[in-house]
Amino acid sequence: MALKTDTMILNMGPQHPSTHGVLRLELEIEGELIRNVTPHIGYLHRCFEKHAEAMTYPQIVPYTDRMDYLASMGNNFGYAIAVEKLLGIKVPERVEYIRVIMAELQRIASHLVALGTNGLDIGAFTPFLYLFRDREKILSLFEMTCGARLLYNYIWVGGLSHDIHPDFPRLTKEFINYFRPTITELNNLLTFNKIFIERTANIGILPVDTAINYGVSGPSLRGSGIAFDLRRDDPYSIYDRFDFDIAVGKGIAGTVGDCWDRYYVRVLEMEQSLRIIEQAIDRIPEGDVQSAIPKRIKPPKGTAYARVENPRGELGYFIISNGGVTPFRVKVRGPSFVNLEVLGELCKGHLVADVIAILGSIDIVLGEVDR
Amino acid sequence: MGLLDKEFSDGNIVIARVDDLMNWARLSSIWQLGFGLACCAIEMMATSASHYDFDRFGVIPRNTPRQSDAIIISGTVTLKMAIRIKRLYEQMPDPKYIISMGSCANCGGPYWEHGYHVLKGIDRVIPVDVYVPGCPPRPEALLEGLLKLQEKIRNETLRIKSA
Amino acid sequence: MKNPEEIFEILKREFDETLLSIDNSAPTEPIINIAPIGIMKVSRFLRDTEELKFDSLMVLSGVDEANGIKIKDEDGVETITGGNLSVYYHLYSTTLRHKITLKVTTSRDDPQVESVESVWKCADWHEREAYDMFGIIFLNHPDLRRILMPYDWEAGYPLRKDYKNPEFYQGMKVPY
Numbered sequence: 001m002a003l004k005t006d007t008m009i010l011n012m013g014p015q016h017p018s019t020h021g022v023l024r025l026e027l028e029i030e031g032e033l034i035r036n037v038t039p040h041i042g043y044l045h046r047c048f049e050k051h052a053e054a055m056t057y058p059q060i061v062p063y064t065d066r067m068d069y070l071a072s073m074g075n076n077f078g079y080a081i082a083v084e085k086l087l088g089i090k091v092p093e094r095v096e097y098i099r100v101i102m103a104e105l106q107r108i109a110s111h112l113v114a115l116g117t118n119g120l121d122i123g124a125f126t127p128f129l130y131l132f133r134d135r136e137k138i139l140s141l142f143e144m145t146c147g148a149r150l151l152y153n154y155i156w157v158g159g160l161s162h163d164i165h166p167d168f169p170r171l172t173k174e175f176i177n178y179f180r181p182t183i184t185e186l187n188n189l190l191t192f193n194k195i196f197i198e199r200t201a202n203i204g205i206l207p208v209d210t211a212i213n214y215g216v217s218g219p220s221l222r223g224s225g226i227a228f229d230l231r232r233d234d235p236y237s238i239y240d241r242f243d244f245d246i247a248v249g250k251g252i253a254g255t256v257g258d259c260w261d262r263y264y265v266r267v268l269e270m271e272q273s274l275r276i277i278e279q280a281i282d283r284i285p286e287g288d289v290q291s292a293i294p295k296r297i298k299p300p301k302g303t304a305y306a307r308v309e310n311p312r313g314e315l316g317y318f319i320i321s322n323g324g325v326t327p328f329r330v331k332v333r334g335p336s337f338v339n340l341e342v343l344g345e346l347c348k349g350h351l352v353a354d355v356i357a358i359l360g361s362i363d364i365v366l367g368e369v370d371r
Numbered sequence: 372m373g374l375l376d377k378e379f380s381d382g383n384i385v386i387a388r389v390d391d392l393m394n395w396a397r398l399s400s401i402w403q404l405g406f407g408l409a410c411c412a413i414e415m416m417a418t419s420a421s422h423y424d425f426d427r428f429g430v431i432p433r434n435t436p437r438q439s440d441a442i443i444i445s446g447t448v449t450l451k452m453a454i455r456i457k458r459l460y461e462q463m464p465d466p467k468y469i470i471s472m473g474s475c476a477n478c479g480g481p482y483w484e485h486g487y488h489v490l491k492g493i494d495r496v497i498p499v500d501v502y503v504p505g506c507p508p509r510p511e512a513l514l515e516g517l518l519k520l521q522e523k524i525r526n527e528t529l530r531i532k533s534a
Numbered sequence: 535m536k537n538p539e540e541i542f543e544i545l546k547r548e549f550d551e552t553l554l555s556i557d558n559s560a561p562t563e564p565i566i567n568i569a570p571i572g573i574m575k576v577s578r579f580l581r582d583t584e585e586l587k588f589d590s591l592m593v594l595s596g597v598d599e600a601n602g603i604k605i606k607d608e609d610g611v612e613t614i615t616g617g618n619l620s621v622y623y624h625l626y627s628t629t630l631r632h633k634i635t636l637k638v639t640t641s642r643d644d645p646q647v648e649s650v651e652s653v654w655k656c657a658d659w660h661e662r663e664a665y666d667m668f669g670i671i672f673l674n675h676p677d678l679r680r681i682l683m684p685y686d687w688e689a690g691y692p693l694r695k696d697y698k699n700p701e702f703y704q705g706m707k708v709p710y
Binding site for chain 1: 404405407408409410412413414416417420421422432434436439446447449451452455458481482484485486487488489496506507
C-alpha cells in the first residue's frame with residue numbers, strides 16, 4: 001500500500017560544532033535519507049573587495065591574510081605574483097626559494113588542521129590533539145621568522161618583509177626528521193582505522209567530469225583520480241626545479257573519488273611537501289630579500305590574473321589597474337567558494353551523518369567562501 | 372577563601388561565606404559554547420589543544436547554548452550573523468558571561484572603515500564582560516582574559532545592592 | 535596550445551562579425567569582447583569544439599566601469615548615471631593547456647547578460663555573486679537571488695562605485 005509521505009526541512013544552523021565555521025545547511029530529508037542540500041553562505045562576508053579598492057597595493061597584503069586564515073602564506077603569495085605580473089618585475093632568487101619553503105610549510109600546517117577536524121567531526125578526538133601538537137612546531141618556525149603565529153603579512157610585492165633567522169635551516173631540518181615518523185603514527189591511528197574506513201569509504205563519490213565542470217580544484221579534484229596540480233601543470237615561481245610526485249586518489253579503501261580518497265590525498269601531499277622543503281632548504285642562495293621592492297607601486301593600466309595552488313585548491317587573483325596607487329578592482333577566486341557548490345550533488349541519497357563526513361572531506365574555510 | 376587544606380585537619384568541616392563558595396564553584400567550571408567565527412577561532416582551538424590547555428581551568432566546550440555558561444565570541448561579527456548571536460544569547464540561562472576575543476569583536480577590527488556588512492563591535496547587540504585585544508590574540512592573551520573573568524566572578528555577590 | 539589571436543580567428547569563422555572583437559591594447563593579456571546576448575552560444579562552442587576544448591571556467595567577475603556621468607546632489611551624495619557594467623570570463627582547458635579572457639559589456643541602467651550556467655555549472659554561484667554585488671541580471675539563470683548579503687538587504691548593490699551605506703539595519707547601527 002503506498003503511503004502519502006512528505007519531506008522534512010532540517011536546519012543545520014550557522015552555529016554548529018561540525019560545520020567548520022558559520023555555514024548554514026538546509027537539509028530536505030525523508031526519514032534519514034537526504035533528498036536535497038542547500039547551503040546558505042554570507043555569514044562571514046567581510047567586504048574584502050571594497051577594502052581593496054580603497055587601500056594602496058602594499059596595504060592590501062594584511063587583508064589577503066585573513067581570507068583563508070589557515071593558509072596565509074599562500075594568499076600573500078598569490079597576491080604578490082599577480083601584482084608583480086602587472087608591474088613586470090622579477091624577484092631575486094633568494095626570495096623565490098624562501099617563498100617556496102614557506103608555502104610548503106604552510107601546506108603541511110593547513111593539512112594538519114584539515115585532517116584533525118575531519119577526524120574530530122567523525123568522532124576521533126585523539127588525532128586532533130596529536131596533530132595540533134605537531135602544528136605548534138611549524139608555528140614556532142613561522143614565529144621565529146616574522147613574529148606572528150597565524151596571520152603573517154610576510155610575502156610582500158617584490159620581496160619579503162623580513163629575512164630568515166640564521167638558525168632557520170637547522171631547525172627546519174630538525175622538524176623534517178621529527179615529522180616523518182608522525183605521519184606513520186597518523187596512518188596507524190586514523191587512516192587505516194577500520195571505523196574510519198567504514199564511515200568514509202564509498203561516501204560522497206565525485207566523478208571526474210562533474211568535478212571539472214563544477215570547477216573543483218585541489219585535493220578534492222585529485223581524489224577523483226586526475227593528476228592535475230598547478231605546481232606541475234601551470235607552474236609559477238620556481239616549482240619546476242623541484243622533483244615531487246602528485247598524489248592521486250586510487251580507490252584503495254572503496255571507490256575512486258570517495259571521502260577516504262580525498263583524505264588520503266592530503267596525507268600523501270604532506271609527505272611530498274617534506275620532499276620539496278628538503279630539496280630547497282640546502283640550496284638557498286645569498287642575496288637581499290628587499291632589494292626588488294618598489295618604492296611606490298603604480299602599475300600601468302591593464303588586467304592580470306594569477307593563480308597559485310593553495311592547500312584547498314586553486315586561488316586566483318584578478319586585478320584591474322587604472323594607473324593609480326589603489327587598484328580599480330580586485331576579484332578573488334576562492335577555492336572553497338567553488339568547491340562548496342558541489343556539496344548538493346555529493347549528498348543526494350546519503351544519510352544525515354554522512355553530510356558531516358562529506359563536508360569535512362571537501363575541507364572549506366568560511367573566510368574564503370564569503371571573503 | 373582561606374587555606375582549604377588547613378581547614379580539613381579539624382574534622383572535615385569547612386566554614387566559608389556563601390558568596391565565596393558560589394563564586395568559587397562558578398569560576399572553576401566555566402563551560403563555554405563552542406562558537407568560532409573566523410581566524411580567532413583557530414587560536415581558540417589551539418588554546419584548547421594540548422600545548423596551552425584550557426581544560427586545566429575547567430573550561431570545556433559544549434554544543435548548545437542552553438547548557439553553557441559563557442560564549443567566547445571569536446571572530447568578525449557580520450550583520451547577518453549578529454541577529455543569530457542575539458538569539459543564542461537569549462537562549463543561555465543565567466548567570467552568563469561573554470568574552471569578546473579579538474579586534475573584530477571588540478570594535479570592528481581592520482574592517483571598521485569600509486566594511487558595509489561588518490558590525491563594529493559585538494557590544495552593540497549584547498553586553499560584554501571581558502575584552503581580549505589582538506589580531507588574533509595569542510593563546511596566552513586569551514588565558515589572561517579568562518583569568519580576568521574569573522576575578523570578576525570572584526567579586527560577585529548574591530546580596531541585592533541597596534543604595 | 536593556441537594563443538588568443540588564433541582562438542579569435544577560429545571564433546570569427548563560426549560567428550557573426552558584430553558579435554565579437556579583440557582588444558590588444560593592454561600589455562598583459564589580449565581580451566576578446568563579446569555581445570551580452572550571444573555569450574551562451576559562444577561559450578558552448580568554446581567548450582565543445584575539438585581544437586579548443588575549454589572545459590573549465592576559472593573565474594567570472596563583475597566590474598563597474600564607472601564611466602558614466604557623475605552627478606553630485608545637495609547632500610554631497612554622488613551618483614553615476616549611464617556608463618557600463620562588464621563581466622570578465624577567464625577560461626582554461628585542462629587537456630590542451632591554453633587560456634583565454636572574454637569580456638561582456640552592458641549598460642548600467644538596464645544590465646542584462648545571458649547566463650552560462652548551462653555550459654559550466656561553476657558559473658551558478660559566481661553569477662549570483664555578480665548579481666548581489668552589482669545588480670547584473672543573468673537571463674535563464676535557475677535561481678538568481680542574493681548570496682552574500684542578507685536576503686532582505688534593501689540598500690542597493692555594494693560594489694558599485696556610488697554605493698552608500700544605510701544608517702541602520704534591523705536596529706543595529708552600521709557605520710563606525
